[in-house]
Amino acid sequence: MTSAKLQQASAEILKRYPQNQKRSALLPLLFLAQEERGYLSPESLEEIAHLLEMRPTDVWETASFYTMFHFRPMGRCHIEVCHNLSCTLLGAESLLDVLKGRLQIREGETTPDGRFSLGTAECLAACDGAPVVQVNGYHYGPLNRSQLEELLEGFARGELPERYRYQPWAGPPSRGPEPVNTFERILHQHLLDPSYDGRIEAYLERGGYQALPKAVREYRPSEIIEMVKRSGLRGRGGAGFPTGVKWGFVPKDPGIPKYLLCNADEGEPGTFKDRELLERDPHQVLEGIIIASYAIGSETSYIYLRGEFLEAVAILERALQEAYAHGFLGKKILGSDFNLDVYLHRGAGAYICGEETALIESLEGKRGEPRIRPPFPAVKGLYQCPTVVNNVETLCNIPHIIVRGPKWFASMGTPKSTGTRVFSVSGHVRRPGNYELPLNATLRQLIYEHAGGILDDRRIKAIIPGGSSAPTLTADHLDVGLDFESLAAAGSMGGSGAVIVLDETTCMVKVGEVINRFYHHESCGQCTQCREGTAWLHKILKRIEDGRGQMADLEVLKDVCRNMKGQTICVLSDSAAMPTESYMHYFREEFEAHIQQGRCPFRA
Ligand SMILES: Cc1cc2nc3c(=O)[nH]c(=O)nc-3n(C[C@H](O)[C@H](O)[C@H](O)COP(=O)(O)O)c2cc1C
Ligand code: SF4
Structure with a gap:
């Protein structure tokens, strides 16, 4: 990238961050420079350092933390096989063998003609399409050996074929009889409609953006916080912390800027629900962000998006433009005194950046290293200002709580785990996918009634109920509830809501x-x-x-x-x-x- 080009782009990018926080533009600029040359050269790093008034060593030290940045030319077709749990269970190692054999290179190497490079990737949040392969940022799956060979021929011709592209809503080809009860979507019912395209008109037609005017015209911010507290909503990102209580920790002082950060970094192995919500229903996420920002007094919000979610970048950018055009974002929203700007900020391939304080560091343009607490982000977060970090799905619940009331929300689930949850089911099930169920449902219902039971009618050996960080349960736990308390009492945790099912053949x-x-x-x-x-x-x-x-x-x-x-x-x-x-x-x-x-x- 020429200096003038980078300079021009940086002027636009810098507008997203406070004037004295130039370093926040580091990751976006690194992406731009890398897109131009295919890798980050020492000259690009120097140039970016100059633009952001940083030391080149600091730029290098930060960039090298993130796996999506390359410091040497990669193959024109860069192939990475996901070798995390759900993909390994369904044959990822054999796909890697195919590629090694056909390309005659090992992981981390490039073919002598510079056409292909080969690597492995960690969970790509596409586990219902396992095993998945990432090619120049696009995801393909589920793939078997011959399908991969077929794709490879396309790649060799310089194509990125559409065939076998992973789509979060498509699901894998049926691996057995259709389950009795495929879906039960409550908050995300419109996603059952295949014609729903997630554009603003479609969202408005289905009752979208009704909560926002109600929130800003009928309620004070403190009343919204009270409603969310009464709903009993708990964070869907992992820890299950009560959302309204978290919002209540933010100091009310109008003189200090506050930030609402949407955690869209979805990296917990086995989890792919936020991806579907972002790609298929971006306005529901935005409406949640806008109401949450109103409640905590934030005028700037960032969506920290997982770097690998290329499709979601385009979808969210379009959704943001639509929301601004309809007056749902910007100055004096819907005639009120409330102003809000929302910006997209891409991560660059580090699971740890899903941890909220690491996410904040990363957004500040640093290595994603978690901070020691206290102070907690609600008091000192982004740029040392009060900050709330909320998961995508958590925020999607907010419009429904405003429109249908906290009592309605709390009537679902259990007294301590209210509402519904989107469970990402993967592994040895017939029909992996995202299933939204009330939180009083059981593992048995989720696995057998919704995910279609176990492949080839084999027996269950283990159930990992909350992403790979959750201790495993066994077939003896099938009647355990999916709520936070029941899973904890059984010795595990609800975590990210990802349920990975392992059959009797698993080691x-x-x-x-x-x-x-x-x-x-x-x-x-x-x-x-x-x-x-x-x-x-x-x-x-x-x-x-x-x-x-x-x-x-x-x-x-x-x-x-x-x-x-x-x-x-x-x-x-x-x-x-x-x-x-x-x-x-x-x-x-x-x-x-x-x-x-x-x-x-x-x-x-
Ligand atoms: C290692 C680690 C990774 C995490 N990754 C994510 C993530 O990808 N997405 C997410 O929403 N929360 C993730 N979390 C939880 C966040 O730290 C934080 O609790 C959450 O975003 C808060 O949102 P919530 O209250 O709406 O759940 C992670 C936590 C840890 C410790
Ligand atoms: S436990 Fe410590 S070393 Fe490990 S990821 Fe967290 S902060 Fe880093």
């Missing part, structure tokens, strides 16, 4: 190896327990899986897990240790069999 040592490879890769490295602990868990589990383990390893694993919990800046460390402990608790005999037989008993 739990392999599952442990895969998830710990992920956590080790994603640890930001600030805390010794996490940085070293995740490395050791992965190393030992790989050793056992490869048939080189010893009985003493099992005690070491337990000891490492014990030392990783409750001691670190954020809970990524616990997220690796807790599931590992649960695999050893329920399936210890499998670990022992690997060691005794000197091989994985599940491999042919």
Whole structure:
């Protein structure tokens, strides 16, 4: 990119951030420079440093934190195979073998003619399309070996074929009889209509943007917060914290800027619901953001979007333009005194940036390293100002609470886990996908009535009920409720709402190896327990899986897990240790069999 071009683009980009926060423009500028040349050259880094008045070493140090930035030319066709849990369960390793064989390169390499480079990716939030392959940012799946070979021929001709492109609403080809009760959507009912295109007219036709005028004309911000408290809504991002209570922590002082950040970084393995909400119903997300901003007194809001969600960028940009054109964003919204600007900010491939304080650091143009709390973001968050971070799905609930009332919302689910939740179901089920159910539904209902039961009628071995960070449950837990309390009482957690189902053919040592490879890769490295602990868990589990383990390893694993919990800046460390402990608790005999037989008993 020529200097003039970058300079021109940077002037536009800088308008999204406060004047004294130029560094926030770092990630967008790095993306621009990379798009132009295919990689980040030392000259581009210097140029960006100059534009943002930063030291080149700081630009380099930050850029190198994010996996989406490349510092050497990649193949013109850059292929990455997702090797996280749901994709591994459905054959990702075999796809990687096909590519290695056909391209004659290993992971991290480029073909001598510069046409192809090969890599692996962590969960791409497309698990109902598993196994998934990412090619120049676009997602393909579900794929088998011959479909991949067919695609490869297209790539070789320089095409990015539409065939086999992953679409969040399409679902995989039916793998068995249709389930009795496919969907039960309550808040997201219009997504059942295949003709719904998510444009503003379609949203308005289905009752969209009715909550916003009601909120700004009929209620004071404090009354909105009270309504959300009464609804009992709890965050859908992972921790399940009561949303209204969180909003209530924001100081009322009108002199300080406040920020509402929509967490659209969706990275928890197994989770792909936010992606569907963003791509299919962007205005519902925006309406939630606008009302939440009104409630906490924010005049600037950012959607921190996962870097890999290329389709969502275009969809959200168009939705933002439509919302401004209709007077739902901008100055004096719907004739009130309320002003709000919403901007899109793309992450760049770091799972940890979904953690709210890491997200804030990243938005400030830094490495996504979680902050020590207190102070909590509600008091000192983005640019040291009061900030609320809310998940996409959490925000989607807000318009419904305003229009239909907190009592209606609280009448669904259980007394402590009210409303509905969108569950992302993947793994060995016949019909993986997103299912919205009231929170008093059970795992059995979700898996058998909605996701169609288990592939080939096999038996369930394990159910991971809240994303890969959640301790596993077993077939004995099928009647456990999906609410936060029931899952906690059963020894696990609701987490991100991702339910990964593993059948009797699954090797739990392999599952442990895969998830710990992920956590080790994603640890930001600030805390010794996490940085070293995740490395050791992965190393030992790989050793056992490869048939080189010893009985003493099992005690070491337990000891490492014990030392990783409750001691670190954020809970990524616990997220690796807790599931590992649960695999050893329920399936210890499998670990022992690997060691005794000197091989994985599940491999042919
Ligand atoms: C390692 C880690 C990753 C996380 N990733 C996400 C994420 O991708 N999306 C999300 O909404 N929350 C994620 N969270 C939770 C956020 O820190 C935060 O609790 C959430 O965005 C708050 O929104 P809510 O109250 O609406 O749930 C993550 C937390 C941790 C510890
Ligand atoms: S627990 Fe891990 S990811 Fe979280 S701050 Fe510490 S090192 Fe970073």
